[in-house]
Amino acid sequence: xxxxxxxxxxxxxxxxxxxxxxxxxFSSPSLKxxxxxxxxxxxxxxxxxxxxxxTAPISPAVRVFHRVRVATSALRALRxxxxxxxxxxxxxxxxxxxxSLHVIRTTYExxxxxxxxxxxxxxxxxxxxxxxxxxxxxxxxALLPRGRRVTLPQVFVGGRHLGGADELRRLHESGExxxxxxxxxxxxxxxxxxxxxxxxxxxxxxxxxxxxxKGGGGFRACAGCNENGLVRCPDCSPAAV
Numbered sequence: 554x555x556x557x558x559x560x561x562x563x564x565x566x567x568x569x570x571x572x573x574x575x576x577x578x579f580s581s582p583s584l585k586x587x588x589x590x591x592x593x594x595x596x597x598x599x600x601x602x603x604x605x606x607x608t609a610p611i612s613p614a615v616r617v618f619h620r621v622r623v624a625t626s627a628l629r630a631l632r633x634x635x636x637x638x639x640x641x642x643x644x645x646x647x648x649x650x651x652x653s654l655h656v657i658r659t660t661y662e663x664x665x666x667x668x669x670x671x672x673x674x675x676x677x678x679x680x681x682x683x684x685x686x687x688x689x690x691x692x693x694x695a696l697l698p699r700g701r702r703v704t705l706p707q708v709f710v711g712g713r714h715l716g717g718a719d720e721l722r723r724l725h726e727s728g729e730x731x732x733x734x735x736x737x738x739x740x741x742x743x744x745x746x747x748x749x750x751x752x753x754x755x756x757x758x759x760x761x762x763x764x765x766x767k768g769g770g771g772f773r774a775c776a777g778c779n780e781n782g783l784v785r786c787p788d789c790s791p792a793a794v
Contacts, residue, residue: 555558566691572663579745593678598680604668628724632722645710645711645736646677646678646679646710646711646737646738647671647676647677647678647679647708647709647710647734648678648679648681648708648709648710649667649668649671649678649679649680649681649706649707649708650681650683650693650705650706650707650708650709651664651667651668651680651681651682651683651706652682652683652684652705653682653684653685653704654684660704660705663705663706663717664705664706664718666718666721666722667706667708667718667721668680668706670721670725670730671708671721674730674731674734674738677737678737679750680750681693682750683705685751685779685781685783686779686780686781686783686785687779687780688779690703693707696709697714704717705717706718706721708721709718710733710734710737711736715733718735743786743788743789744788745786745787745788745789746786746788746789748789749786750785750786750789751783751784751785751786752783752784752785752786753782753783753784754777754782754783754784755777755780755784756775756777756778757775757778757782758782759775759778759781759782759783760775760782761775761778761779761780761781761782762774762775763775
């Protein structure tokens with residue numbers, strides 16, 4: 554039984570609703586009904602939505618193989634950059650810039666540690682002491698990147714900058730340093746200089762002074778040696794990096 558306040562729709566209400574606008578002919582509109590009301594011509598069919606692009610699902614195995622392939626390519630490129638260039642043995646030499654002065658203790662200890670590590674690998678090291686020849690400072694400054702402060706020691710292998718004391722220690726601890734210097738010749742004592750890499754100048758006999766008759770005569774600095782009256786040993790010391 555209906556409650557007293559609920560009234561049924563009369564026949565007049567039904568007549569009015571049948572003559573009303575078609576927009577009011579449904580009580581619960583759907584999306585299609587709303588699209589039909591918004592169209593200018595209701596007789597036209599509804600536009601169908603564009604089909605979604607066909608994308609094949611990517612399996613987890615394909616993603617894993619792709620990542621492995623990318624990582625392998627990156628490692629191969631890194632090894633190519635780190636690997637020394639194929640060259641003659643003379644171009645694969647190890648060049649060490651260091652100082653034998655005890656002025657700065659930390660610098661001297663780093664230089665001594667670098668010499669000990671390289672000599673322990675039995676590699677032929679071209680040692681260039683800045684305390685013995687000041688021209689090595691200009692040479693080292695030209696080899697380092699522009700604007701970089703010159704610190705000692707500095708190591709070059711096959712013409713490539715290997716780094717300073719910290720880089721040398723890390724490579725030695727990881728075992729990579731032996732592989733890097735593997736192409737250098739074995740260490741052998743020079744019969745002429747005894748491994749010191751320097752000999753007395755033959756022009757001034759180590760005095761760094763030469764007598765000249767020009768300008769009334771007098772002693773002048775020898776142009777063939779450094780300030781210590783020494784020259785590089787021609788038997789075991791190549792010219793430059």
